[in-house]
Amino acid sequence: MWNQQTKELMMRIGVTRETKPGETRVAATPGTVRQLIGLGFEVVIEAGAGVNSDFGDEAYAQAGAAIGTAEAAWGADLVFRVNAPEISEVERLKEGAKLVAPLAPAVKGDLLSVLAARKVDAFAMDAVPRISRAQSLDILSSQANIAGYRAVIEAAHHFGRFFTGQVTAAGKVPPAKVLVAGAGVAGLAAIGSASALGAIVRATDPRPEVADQVKSLGGEYLPVDIEVEKSTDGYARATSEAYDKRAAEIYSEQAADVDIVITTALIPGRPAPKLITSADIASMRPGSVVVDMATAQGGNVEGSVKDQVVTTANGVTIIGYTDLPARLPAQSSQLYGANLVNLMKLLAPGKDGQVTLDLDDAVQRGLTVVHRGEVLWPPPPVQVSAAPAAAAPAASPQQQPEKKLSPGAKRALVSAGALSLFLLNAFAPSQITQHVTVLALAVVVGFYVIGQVHHALHTPLMSVTNAISGIVLVGALLQLTVTDNAVIVLAGVATLLASINIFGGFAVTRRMLTMFRKA
Numbered sequence: 308m309w310n311q312q313t314k315e316l317m318m319r320i321g322v323t324r325e326t327k328p329g330e331t332r333v334a335a336t337p338g339t340v341r342q343l344i345g346l347g348f349e350v351v352i353e354a355g356a357g358v359n360s361d362f363g364d365e366a367y368a369q370a371g372a373a374i375g376t377a378e379a380a381w382g383a384d385l386v387f388r389v390n391a392p393e394i395s396e397v398e399r400l401k402e403g404a405k406l407v408a409p410l411a412p413a414v415k416g417d418l419l420s421v422l423a424a425r426k427v428d429a430f431a432m433d434a435v436p437r438i439s440r441a442q443s444l445d446i447l448s449s450q451a452n453i454a455g456y457r458a459v460i461e462a463a464h465h466f467g468r469f470f471t472g473q474v475t476a477a478g479k480v481p482p483a484k485v486l487v488a489g490a491g492v493a494g495l496a497a498i499g500s501a502s503a504l505g506a507i508v509r510a511t512d513p514r515p516e517v518a519d520q521v522k523s524l525g526g527e528y529l530p531v532d533i534e535v536e537k538s539t540d541g542y543a544r545a546t547s548e549a550y551d552k553r554a555a556e557i558y559s560e561q562a563a564d565v566d567i568v569i570t571t572a573l574i575p576g577r578p579a580p581k582l583i584t585s586a587d588i589a590s591m592r593p594g595s596v597v598v599d600m601a602t603a604q605g606g607n608v609e610g611s612v613k614d615q616v617v618t619t620a621n622g623v624t625i626i627g628y629t630d631l632p633a634r635l636p637a638q639s640s641q642l643y644g645a646n647l648v649n650l651m652k653l654l655a656p657g658k659d660g661q662v663t664l665d666l667d668d669a670v671q672r673g674l675t676v677v678h679r680g681e682v683l684w685p686p687p688p689v690q691v692s693a694a695p696a697a698a699a700p701a702a703s704p705q706q707q708p709e710k711k712l713s714p715g716a717k718r719a720l721v722s723a724g725a726l727s728l729f730l731l732n733a734f735a736p737s738q739i740t741q742h743v744t745v746l747a748l749a750v751v752v753g754f755y756v757i758g759q760v761h762h763a764l765h766t767p768l769m770s771v772t773n774a775i776s777g778i779v780l781v782g783a784l785l786q787l788t789v790t791d792n793a794v795i796v797l798a799g800v801a802t803l804l805a806s807i808n809i810f811g812g813f814a815v816t817r818r819m820l821t822m823f824r825k826a
Contacts, residue, residue, distance in 0.1 A: 317660035321383025331636035334387035339644035347660030413576030429677035455496025471505020489571035570607035593622030
């Protein structure tokens, strides 16, 4: 009886087949189904929903899901989709259901109104706030990462030549030159992939702080020396006229030099900015390739066509695919499904199959665009800027921290220390005096040497200089030969500690060097 009542309380998640032409992804995989069931939900998969991603109905059934009709999936308490439903499909949702999908709330206000009229709670997965603790829910990042990689693969396929330079018996082959416009998630993935293939990669972005990221992936950052407005919500902002003018000059210069251009610039809620003009295309060499990843919002390249490959009169190939993640459907579905699982972990913390919505939470509020018949878009702004916080106001006299030592007290302590050192040298054996002198000089030299090293280098510096502990190790080993038991014990402890310091230092150094090593 208890099990039956518990089952009735469990919410059912429905995963539908995607109705968008050419879509190969699915909103849940057998692996994520197991996780959803572990959170207390029931899962029903529309028959054939995962076929295009190579996930058969049998695999879902083995994972614990029920295989049902389209009506069963659309009629569930929660409906998972990879794409937003058409307005005509909203009627398939039961009244009061919850919809989880990318909904483009900034441009699809009519869809939000229809969902509100049907009392559907809608969670827009493309409106997740760009804050650290929401990264595991961010489908834009997970899918853009795949899209950036696939853009390079498509470019390589149409380019028809080596990316890497080679010297062969038949002659020298120069490396391909690649320009990536935009160093967001997709752009960084493209930079890393093209660099891994051996190309010379250059990148532009309005945010100068991404220069280190570009460089770490093997690319060269091309700065546009015009100040731009910093983003405070994690999403790209429109640039100024002065920036656009200087950037256009850079694009024109690079177009005439590079072999491949990949554009990734998008601004939420606005048409994609035009970066590459027809004149830039005309200046490119025959056989060059341009991948416009923004054609879904109008495109960054003049002459690009949504979901088509165009070849210009001068032999330049322009790729306008909007389904780049769908061209790797199994991987894309797995990452998308993991994002939805993480959302359910947030909404069902009790793992009891019940959604508990907390609109006071910035993450949940940000992606909740419709709730109980009311449109909640846009959400309150979430501050995510990396700009330093304003200085705190001066504390009141009652709140002042304890004062530091006065100059007189410091002089007294220094004098007492000097006197102690003098007495030690006066009455101690000569050998002790020599050791203390060496120790004091080592402390002074070490302080000034380390103090002049940039803080970013402290960790590699210390991990290497830990090898100096070898001196301690040698001294300790020599003392192990004496007959005094106390000296032997102290020498043994010193040997152990110095050995740990030495091997630990080199282990840390090796791990850090591995982080910068190309695969």
